[in-house]
Amino acid sequence: MDGSRTKRILIGKVGLDGHDRGAKFIVRALRNAGYEVIYSGIRRTPEQIVRTAVDEDVDVIGLSLLSGAHNELLARVAELLREEDAGNIVLFAGGTIPDRDIPHLESLGFKWVFTPGAPLSKILSALDEELKEGV
Amino acid sequence: MDELVDQIRRGDRRSLARAMTLVDGVGPDVTELKDRLRQSTGDVPWWGFTGPPGVGKSTLIDALVTLLRRSAHRTGIIAIDPTSPVSGGALLGDRVRMMRHAVDRDVFIRSLATRGREGGLSDAAVHCARLLELASYDPVLIETVGVGQNEVDVASVADVCVVVLGPGYGDDIQLIKAGLLEVADVVVVNKCDLPEAGRLLKEVHSAFAGIVGVAEASRLPDPHTPDSAGSDAEGDESVSASVRRVEVLGVEAKSGRGVEELLDTLMEADRVAREPARRQSLHDRRVLGEIRRSAMKRFEESLDRVLSNPTYRAHVDRLLHGECSLDMMAGRFAADAATELYRESPDAGDVPGEDSA
Numbered sequence: 001m002d003g004s005r006t007k008r009i010l011i012g013k014v015g016l017d018g019h020d021r022g023a024k025f026i027v028r029a030l031r032n033a034g035y036e037v038i039y040s041g042i043r044r045t046p047e048q049i050v051r052t053a054v055d056e057d058v059d060v061i062g063l064s065l066l067s068g069a070h071n072e073l074l075a076r077v078a079e080l081l082r083e084e085d086a087g088n089i090v091l092f093a094g095g096t097i098p099d100r101d102i103p104h105l106e107s108l109g110f111k112w113v114f115t116p117g118a119p120l121s122k123i124l125s126a127l128d129e130e131l132k133e134g135v
Numbered sequence: 136m137d138e139l140v141d142q143i144r145r146g147d148r149r150s151l152a153r154a155m156t157l158v159d160g161v162g163p164d165v166t167e168l169k170d171r172l173r174q175s176t177g178d179v180p181w182w183g184f185t186g187p188p189g190v191g192k193s194t195l196i197d198a199l200v201t202l203l204r205r206s207a208h209r210t211g212i213i214a215i216d217p218t219s220p221v222s223g224g225a226l227l228g229d230r231v232r233m234m235r236h237a238v239d240r241d242v243f244i245r246s247l248a249t250r251g252r253e254g255g256l257s258d259a260a261v262h263c264a265r266l267l268e269l270a271s272y273d274p275v276l277i278e279t280v281g282v283g284q285n286e287v288d289v290a291s292v293a294d295v296c297v298v299v300l301g302p303g304y305g306d307d308i309q310l311i312k313a314g315l316l317e318v319a320d321v322v323v324v325n326k327c328d329l330p331e332a333g334r335l336l337k338e339v340h341s342a343f344a345g346i347v348g349v350a351e352a353s354r355l356p357d358p359h360t361p362d363s364a365g366s367d368a369e370g371d372e373s374v375s376a377s378v379r380r381v382e383v384l385g386v387e388a389k390s391g392r393g394v395e396e397l398l399d400t401l402m403e404a405d406r407v408a409r410e411p412a413r414r415q416s417l418h419d420r421r422v423l424g425e426i427r428r429s430a431m432k433r434f435e436e437s438l439d440r441v442l443s444n445p446t447y448r449a450h451v452d453r454l455l456h457g458e459c460s461l462d463m464m465a466g467r468f469a470a471d472a473a474t475e476l477y478r479e480s481p482d483a484g485d486v487p488g489e490d491s492a
Contacts, residue, residue: 005160006223039231044234051238
């Protein structure tokens with residue numbers, strides 16, 4: 001409704017994976033870039049992530065996975081979001097995700113998949129570009 | 136807007152979440168929605184939780200919600216974290232402590248950023264709390280940002296005010312200085328598993344013992360911890376009903392120890408806050424606070440405009456040359472600011488329906 005309002009982003013960790021340095025790094029970077037960032041904490045279920053995203057009415061969900069279970073867990077998040085009629089929320093993922101899985105994740109609705117070594121500037125400008133378009 | 140309000144009443148979560156985004160923004164529609172919400176709510180007591188950063192406010196709320204759910208209370212929570220004054224961004228992290236309630240349909244948690252407001256709340260907090268009330272959440276819990284000594288905004292909106300402290304806060308001098316304790320209905324000392332907590336509990340206790348007319352009761356959840364003095368205040372008949380009673384409790388939010396006793400205390404305070412006369416005065420105070428805040432904001436904006444007018448340069452010189460006093464000059468500027476406001480909206484003096492009162 002108001003294109004200039006502060007955008008809200010949920011950064012989440014799904015599944016049995018306690019490696020949260022990357023997620024916290026992104027949380028801090030997004031906060032410093034002027035976003036309101038909600039962090040889920042580690043080892044969350046897709047259900048918890050989607051419920052949080054809907055209740056917090058976020059514009060974007062970014063999910064970090066280093067467990068290897070990305071195909072299953074991310075598919076479940078995308079599915080639940082559709083069930084909640086919240087398909088308008090922009091999805092992206094990051095973590096140790098093999099290149100060969102990326103097309104599949106993109107087909108599920110993940111707009112970007114950032115793998116280790118992705119420069120922060122690339123992540124921030126992708127979000128900026130996307131969110132600037134307005135709601 | 137009627138449709139939105141109806142959908143929220145019927146329990147539609149997305150509508151509730153979206154309405155919260157609306158009231159966290161600006162615009163003419165939003166003002167109308169806020170007015171509508173104010174008219175439609177006010178019956179449910181709000182519980183405010185405040186205290187320094189890191190004392191365990193979110194963890195305590197998480198533990199309370201677990202118990203509230205056991206007795207089937209639909210619980211709504213507003214959790215506020217600070218906006219960065221540099222970037223305008225915020226990390227809303229209170230929710231991390233409450234994730235076990237994330238999939239419970241009868242719990243609704245919303246995180247808000249202060250967006251530059253000082254005092255511990257965000258401007259949207261009251262409106263979001265009203266939205267929760269409209270959606271039949273009862274009680275409504277509001278967690279402030281981590282506050283220091285005098286950020287007591289929550290006291291003007293919450294009907295039951297809980298101040299949470301933890302060991303490491305400082306000595307009793309800090310406690311006496313802090314205005315924070317003056318607004319408390321309940322003071323909770325969290326982290327009672329830590330050795331210094333017993334000392335803090337005693338100090339909080341004696342801080343209240345020093346205030347005439349305030350009765351207090353102190354309880355430790357651990358039977359092994361030596362009992363502190365003051366339980367004789369319990370049956371003090373000389374304390375009139377109008378005197379604010381401050382309860383002091385020790386808890387360990389993480390393990391849940393003492394939280395049941397705290398909930399009993401809060402339920403009792405909640406019951407009192409529902410008594411019709413009390414309900415009305417609490418609600419009046421909240422709405423008056425909103426009117427005051429909004430009026431002050433307009434006045435300050437007008438005053439800033441007046442002060443930025445270049446012709447006032449001459450007045451500053453008069454003041455500096457001793458031709459008038461600061462009081463006179465300030466009075467003049469204040470009057471000008473008020474006149475400006477009146478000129479902008481001459482009908483402002485005629486509030487509809489005022490004559491019929």
